[in-house]
Amino acid sequence: MGNSKSQQSQRDVPPPVPEPLPAPVADSHTHLDMQGRSTEESLRLAASVNVTTLVQVGCDVRSSEWAVEQAAVFPAIHATVALHPNEAPRLVLGDMDAWAGPDSSRAPGGSAALDEAFARIEALAGHPAVVGIGETGLDYFRTGPEGVAAQQDSFRRHIALAKRVGKALVIHDRDAHDDVLRILAEEGAPPRVVFHCYSGDARMARVCAEAGYYLSFAGPVTFKANSELREALRATPAERVLVETDAPFLTPMPYRGRPNAPYLIPHTVRSMAQTLAMDVAELCERLAANTRRVFEPV
Secondary structure: OHHHHHHHHHHOOOOOOOOOOOOOEEEEEEOHHHOOOOHHHHHHHHHHOOEEEEEEEOOOHHHHHHHHHHHHHOOOEEEEEOOOOOHHHHHHHOOOHHHHOOOOOOOOOHHHHHHHHHHHHHHHHOOOOEEEEEEEEEEOOOOOHHHHHHHHHHHHHHHHHHHHHOOEEEEEEEOOHHHHHHHHHHHOOOOOEEEOOOOOOHHHHHHHHHHOOEEEEOHHHHOOOOHHHHHHHHHOOHHHEEEOOOOOOOOOOOOOOOOOOHHHHHHHHHHHHHHHOOOHHHHHHHHHHHHHHHOOOO
16 A cells, blocks of 8 residues: 555655756647646746747647647747537537546537637637637547547547637547548648647658658657657658647656646657767757747747
8 A cells, every 4th residue: 555655645746957958949739738737837837948939739629728828928838729520529429428527517618619610719719819729629538429520520620720710729539530530631631730749650750750740759659669659750841840848748758647837848858869870969059940930920
């Protein structure tokens, strides 16, 4: 019992601050609202390791509004707004344990609820602090077959919105690679598309690169068992690679399982540089340039 409690408490302890990167980089996908720190403290820690730009990502109306609020106050933060793929079926069908946890109690709202929420996202999308529409896409891991139609409908709406407002599309793709690529082709992808926390293989990476999509790599690329993901990184053209935390999730090695935050990106960047046989400073400069190109005007 004592060892179990000690291990649990250790998992709750934030990892130490790593050695700073030799050049500035951006965390292209983070959730500061879930990290248990003030925005000021998150920015201070990130800046201490040369992570100088954060893209704060919206997942529903509330978090999208918060992202815009923070980006309007802090120059280092830029916002994206969207309804997460798991949020769309929750709006239409109501909160169910498989999607939202046992303490959720939102009643089914039907298509009207999705319409109302998306209208708010659409209103936020034009704000100058917003640099992307996301995270949207498909997630077949958490949502059962009954929620697929709502997810796909929402995804198509977000694709159209990204094209209307001329901003990057940020995609969440979990266990849905074929359908994500198919719907992007059917709808016509916007000029800038990011696969956040890329999870496909090298073959899919080449397909995405040929289509002009960007692939953002997170902590899992550092996990020992993920050799296929490192192959995908090597298969991705250097001008199409981004880095992210998806914090507080997906903490890189050697701190997997502990709380993630933007200040831990140096672990992922150094691992990526090793995989690519690339100088760390050179990779930092490449990542920074790619991020600026995707998320204008970052």
